Amino acid sequence: MIEVQNLKKSFQIKSKVLGVEKGVVNAVNGVNFRIDKGETLGLVGESGSGKSTTGRLILRLLEPTEGKILLEGKDISTIGNRAFRKMRKDLQIVFQNPYSALDYKMTIEDILIQPLQIFKIVSPVDYRQEVGRLLNMVGLTKQDAKKFPHEFSGGQRQRIGIARALSTKPKFVVCDEPVSALDVSVQSQILNLTMDLQEELGLSYLFIAHDLSVIRHVSNRVAVMYLGKIVEKGPVDTLFDDPKHPYTKALMSASPLPIPGRQLGRIELKGEIPSAMRIPSGCAFHTRCPYKMGVCEMTPPQMIALEEGRTVACHLYHEGVQL
Numbered sequence: 091m092i093e094v095q096n097l098k099k100s101f102q103i104k105s106k107v108l109g110v111e112k113g114v115v116n117a118v119n120g121v122n123f124r125i126d127k128g129e130t131l132g133l134v135g136e137s138g139s140g141k142s143t144t145g146r147l148i149l150r151l152l153e154p155t156e157g158k159i160l161l162e163g164k165d166i167s168t169i170g171n172r173a174f175r176k177m178r179k180d181l182q183i184v185f186q187n188p189y190s191a192l193d194y195k196m197t198i199e200d201i202l203i204q205p206l207q208i209f210k211i212v213s214p215v216d217y218r219q220e221v222g223r224l225l226n227m228v229g230l231t232k233q234d235a236k237k238f239p240h241e242f243s244g245g246q247r248q249r250i251g252i253a254r255a256l257s258t259k260p261k262f263v264v265c266d267e268p269v270s271a272l273d274v275s276v277q278s279q280i281l282n283l284t285m286d287l288q289e290e291l292g293l294s295y296l297f298i299a300h301d302l303s304v305i306r307h308v309s310n311r312v313a314v315m316y317l318g319k320i321v322e323k324g325p326v327d328t329l330f331d332d333p334k335h336p337y338t339k340a341l342m343s344a345s346p347l348p349i350p351g352r353q354l355g356r357i358e359l360k361g362e363i364p365s366a367m368r369i370p371s372g373c374a375f376h377t378r379c380p381y382k383m384g385v386c387e388m389t390p391p392q393m394i395a396l397e398e399g400r401t402v403a404c405h406l407y408h409e410g411v412q413l
């Protein structure tokens with residue numbers, strides 16, 4: 091459904107006062123992955139690793155600096171705005187914060203009618219009925235249509251955010267931390283809703299989260315991101331049961347929740363993630379890696395294929411070391 095090839099995004103940072111360039115943030119630094127129809131790829135990593143930027147690039151909310159984005163085999167990174175507008179409805183996003191994502195001055199009905207109108211999903215005479223259908227689909231009722239966002243709880247607002255995303259009948263949805271702003275008690279309801287809708291509608295998801303238990307719950311495959319690069323990728327169970335990259339192991343060791351496999355080779359994640367304006371040379375993780383070798387400071391590791399559809403970018407595996 092979606093494939094990204096060598097995707098890159100850098101931001102020029104300018105001083106607000108003088109307008110002079112202060113540096114470049116390399117937020118996404120050569121990312122590759124594929125998401126099949128009906129599949130969820132979980133994208134995990136610390137804050138600042140480039141997850142949201144990757145999601146926004148796929149939707150063309152940001153222009154890539156380099157690389158390709160293929161939707162059903164067609165490169166959408168280079169097509170003009172007019173041609174892209176026709177495809178825009180196929181690609182949607184559910185945002186992290188259901189409080190700010192909905193316009194507080196609009197009724198739910200108006201919020202849901204807007205995309206129906208823009209993308210001509212149904213004819214105007216059917217708007218009401220379609221709004222009722224969308225609300226039912228996410229566990230709300232048509233009586234909710236006349237209300238305003240502030241009349242709903244956080245979980246209900248996220249249901250409305252999901253209804254809005256699905257109103258255009260998309261094929262692919264970026265779920266960008268959709269439950270991290272919600273009470274733990276409602277998180278699993280929203281996660282289960284997204285999974286039920288995926289099955290019903292055959293959707294493909296890029297599911298962004300820093301919470302490993304959320305990623306484990308929803309994903310078929312997982313990609314682990316560090317400073318703009320994917321360091322490990324694989325099917326969810328094998329990756330969680332036997333993490334390969336020292337960074338993946340460290341993330342699992344740092345998780346407060348019981349995750350099978352995390353007792354194996356515990357690694358303490360020391361210090362903070364470096365700034366994306368000053369990415370360390372060689373393997374970007376070498377400054378925090380307990381297994382650092384000489385080569386790690388000099389040479390970026392290539393992705394290598396392991397068994398069962400797993401890949402890892404770490405010099406240890408080039409050297410034949412098994413962690």
Ligand SMILES: Nc1ncnc2c1ncn2[C@@H]1O[C@H](COP(=O)(O)OP(=O)(O)OP(=O)(O)O)[C@@H](O)[C@H]1O
Nearest residue numbers: 101115117135136137138139140141142143144366
């Ligand atoms: N518009 C922008 N201008 C400048 N730098 C940006 C911009 N957007 C993101 N960045 C920087 O790019 C890097 C990656 O940010 P991004 O938000 O993609 O990471 P993330 O993994 O999604 O983190 P979080 O979970 O905190 O959102 C960070 O260093 C961030 O400060």
